Amino acid sequence: MSAAWGFDTRQVHAGAIVDAEAGARITPIYQSAGYVFDDFDDGEERFAGRSARRAYSRNDNPTNVVAARRIADLEGGVDGVLVASGQAAIAAALGALAQAGDHILTTDRLYEGTREMARGALRRMGLELEAVPIDADEDAWAAAVGPETRAIYAESIANPLGEVADLDLLGRVSKRTGVPLVVDNTVATPYLCRPFEHGAAVVIHSTSKWLSGHGSVIGGAIVDGGTFDWDAAAARFPHLHAPRPHGAPSFAERYGAAAYAAYLRAVVVLEHGPSFPPTSAFLLLHGIETLSLRMERHVANARVVAEALTRHPAVARVHYPGSDDDPRRAVVARMLPRGVGSIVSIDLGTRDAAHAFLDRLRLVSQMTHIGDVRTLAIHTGSTIHGKLDEAERLALGITPGLVRISVGIEEAQDIVDDLLQALDVLAPRSAAECDAVLQPEVH
Structure with a gap:
């Protein structure tokens, strides 16, 4: 080659x-x-x-x-x-x-x-x-x-x-x-x-x-x-x-x-x-054969999702590389100039909040896996990290309300709409907050 x-x-x-x-x-x-x-x-x-x-x-x-x-x-x-x-x-x-x-x-x-x-x-x-x-x-x-x-x-x-x-x-x-x-x-x-x-x-x-x-x-x-x-x-x-x-x-x-x-x-x-x-x-x-095409969409969609979730009152924190509160932003910019991948994890505060959010999802699949063309979500504390005790989970940053989202290549607006309607059960948004949610780019 x-x-x-x-x-x-x-x-x-x-x-x-x-x-x-x-x-x-x-x-x-x-x-x-x-x-x-x-x-x-x-x-x-x-x-x-x-x-x-x-x-x-x-x-x-x-x-x-x-x-x-x-x-x-x-x-x-x-x-x-x-x-x-x-x-x-x-x-x-x-x-x-x-x-x-x-x-x-x-x-x-x-x-x-x-x-x-x-x-x-x-x-x-x-x-x-x-x-x-x-x-x-x-x-x-x-x-x-x-x-x-x-x-x-x-x-x-x-x-x-x-x-x-x-x-x-x-x-x-x-x-x-x-x-x-x-x-x-x-x-x-x-x-x-x-x-x-x-x-x-x-x-x-x-x-x-x-x-x-x-x-x-x-x-x-x-x-x-x-x-x-x-x-x-x-x-x-x-x-x-x-x-x-x-x-x-x-x-x-x-x-x-x-x-x-x-x-x-x-x-x-x-x-x-x-x-x-x-x-x-x-x-x-x-x-x-289609890796670059999919990654471009994965990265673009994840950026939109991260921004939208950051603005929702039910979300205590968004974990997304290179975000404003990421202490390693300089490392991220140097290592990943083309984008930071398509994993967005959110902290909803409590296990009960994560439970209610996940069971409300319609488009997003609740399952273990990442890197799929479909958007997937999982509560890591009760599944992937379920064998650890609470102190061990917290030492790794796995809080009770942590949900990992693997953002797929569907229409960004559809992904955002599904996530937000599930979050609204936890903390309904005001009209001003609804207007503030970032509208995704049209692909």
């Missing part, structure tokens, strides 16, 4: 193949568990890792390869791997870097499913995850890195409150300490933010969200930026440099800058088996 081509062109064409047999222009669904060997020796070569040809669909499939390469291209990486879900992407990405006894630094603002994995499955595997305040300075981050630290992990836009990580700062810490920066870029997507340009080594996605965009498939992706110096960090990552069985060269020797992705595919994904169905990859490719 030509580097001179723009994002909108590459989201349609990057990584595409034309089927050699039928000449199909659309990437086919290669619904096959395995692939025929040319002969006895060919089978041995594939299993020994001396052949680049695939042997089994547990970790490699032609349809999936196209989708993974397209995501990698849009992110500016060298290679990508698809897995069964966003959670699988986190586990696989960290599993390719760390082992029992190792240490991973994270920001203190992460999706609750990630935090639950950290205190559950990852801890049982012997990994220690330590949270650092998202607004800590460079020296504080560097001081937290120890000999066993194998990754610095952050979300470009945190879910659900929208805190934006300073990836430039974390990239400097990564370079300074020799520890790779891993960024979950799900909420921003590569259209709004490309973490490799800020010093990240690895980018992950829940492809179930905006990349697919239609709420129809579950999936995850891990992208290798090809910029991290694995040779210089050989002491931290000896598994990338160790000789392989059957005389095959080490991953670092054979794949160079893409050693991480090669190890991820050939070892972690193959051995753990979080396979991504090619039917889902087919749908993912169709979603990616």
Whole structure:
């Protein structure tokens, strides 16, 4: 794919193949568990890792390869791997870097499913995850890195409150300490933010969200930026440099800058088996083709929704990156010049108020998920954060009346009207307040 081509062109064409047999222009669904060997020796070569040809669909499939390469291209990486879900992407990405006894630094603002994995499955595997305040300075981050630290992990836009990580700062810490920066870029997507340009080594996605965009498939992706110096960090990552069985060269020797992705595919994904169905990859490719168009509408609609909700008397606070009361507005402007995504969370004060509001919605769907073309809403305290006690929730900013809204691509006025009619049950607006509500742009 030509580097001179723009994002909108590459989201349609990057990584595409034309089927050699039928000449199909659309990437086919290669619904096959395995692939025929040319002969006895060919089978041995594939299993020994001396052949680049695939042997089994547990970790490699032609349809999936196209989708993974397209995501990698849009992110500016060298290679990508698809897995069964966003959670699988986190586990696989960290599993390719760390082992029992190792240490991973994270920001203190992460999706609750990630935090639950950290205190559950990852801890049982012997990994220690330590949270650092998202607004800590460079020296504080560097001081937290120890000999066993194998990754610095952050979300470009945190879910659900929208805190934006300073990836430039974390990239400097990564370079300074020799520890790779891993960024979950799900909420921003590569259209709004490309973490490799800020010093990240690895980018992950829940492809179930905006990349697919239609709420129809579950999936995850891990992208290798090809910029991290694995040779210089050989002491931290000896598994990338160790000789392989059957005389095959080490991953670092054979794949160079893409050693991480090669190890991820050939070892972690193959051995753990979080396979991504090619039917889902087919749908993912169709979603990616319209990513920029949808993101433009998502961002525009979210801006209108945030402004309208800010003006309603029933709303105690609106959480929206870069808003007037956001203490990290300068970071937001620097990291996300194209827009701040489409998550708008609101505090309605009490659980009862959130209950009444959500049950009054007509157009907006009350459900868990984000990144859908449809607008969705959920009370996080009773669902996503329901396993935490009140003190734990409050420490994360999850107040009793918090509602997360994933703004879709419907007509902005229709979304606003539905939200406002539900809010009016809590605190009816005066005529002046009704007039003050921002009218959305006409698309």
